[in-house]
Amino acid sequence: MSDAAAADLLGRAKSGEREAFEQLIGPLIEPGYHIAFGIMRDRYEAEDAVQEAALTAWRKIGQLREESSVRSWFFKIVVNRSRMQRRGAWHSVIRLPDLDVVGRWNEERTTRTLDLTAAVRELAENDRLLLFLHYGLDLPLQEVAPVVGLSPAGTKTRLYRVLKRLRPVLAESEGSIPWK
């Protein structure tokens, strides 16, 4: 979608046109769910949080600044909503059946993933969120920044530190892990 088309869509959504709002927010529902699930680890809670977030977005889209990223704005609402209703922390539960799912990969990668999983689980929640937004959802850092509440430069610095912390886990099989 071109910038002009996106701006037009946002303008129509801000004027209360529901179809335009749905076109803007619809594609963000599933990634929003993943963010919420990462915070609450409960499917129903996560779906509830995304639903409430969409309702909040609908009510407040008039306050969204033209130059802001709709994705960042909506994901921030999802994060706030999820934290409000959170019952548990990120990765607070390891479910054995899920480990079987991991096992469809080759053994070396599975072992590495489990180590990484443990390491990721030990990170602070906001650091996991940062990683998830950037590596799980492929958001550029300038869009990650407002969601995690940091400046773009601060986000980059924080990401560097988090990756540095994880590096020993990844370094165990460094030969097969392409560090850029």
Place this chain on the structure above:
Amino acid sequence: MEIGPDKPALRDALYEGFEPPSAELRERVLASLPVAAAPAPSLVAHIIHWLQAHWPALTLGGGGAVAVAVVISVILNQSAPSPPPTIEVYAAYADTIRSGAPAAPPPSPWMGSPGVAFVGVGPDFDAGAIRIENRSGTSVTIDRVTVDSGGQRFDIWQPGLKIAPHSTLILTQTAVLSRAPLTTNFDTSEANPSGCQPAGAIPIVHVSVNGTVRSYRDVNRVLNTGGLDAGNCGGAESHGWERLPA
């Protein structure tokens, strides 16, 4: 120097244990949005502009103009309340597995009836039930339904349930806590005081639509089976639909 990890491995770790959302999540979320348009975002801006254009002599700083505009917009919004939706609320009790007695049919309409959106889990039921009829020709989105009975608040249904025009929504147990004996998360008869004398208070059903909550009194105590736990007093608990007054 920019560093980056093996993205697939990190992605696997980040998604560890994730459960996929419901297939219809997107449609459900979007359908749950209120039918009414979002509050006009530019109303305050329009009023500020109007004030500045028509009232230049008024010495209002930026903050003052905004404050005046907000007050006017609130008054305008309050002066045009949306009409209340045309809904009717009913209560019933479904007790389909009473031991020692033939299985009682659930109330009618029920799951699978024409025009019924059913929110509940079976196949066996020991639970109160709420039925909301949309008598209007437009969809109604129910923000939330809660039930107060026996000192407990039951808040077990997802918000934002949409009822199509001239259609029905039925809400009942959403979880089975044990199979034998059957225990559910909307067993409103269990909320009564112990004993076989009617002692339970009148249950109240709160239905929120468009931000307005209306309370419906279950004056005949259908939900709490007459104010006693009939299932433990030798009787069946099933009861057909009764309309609740607001």
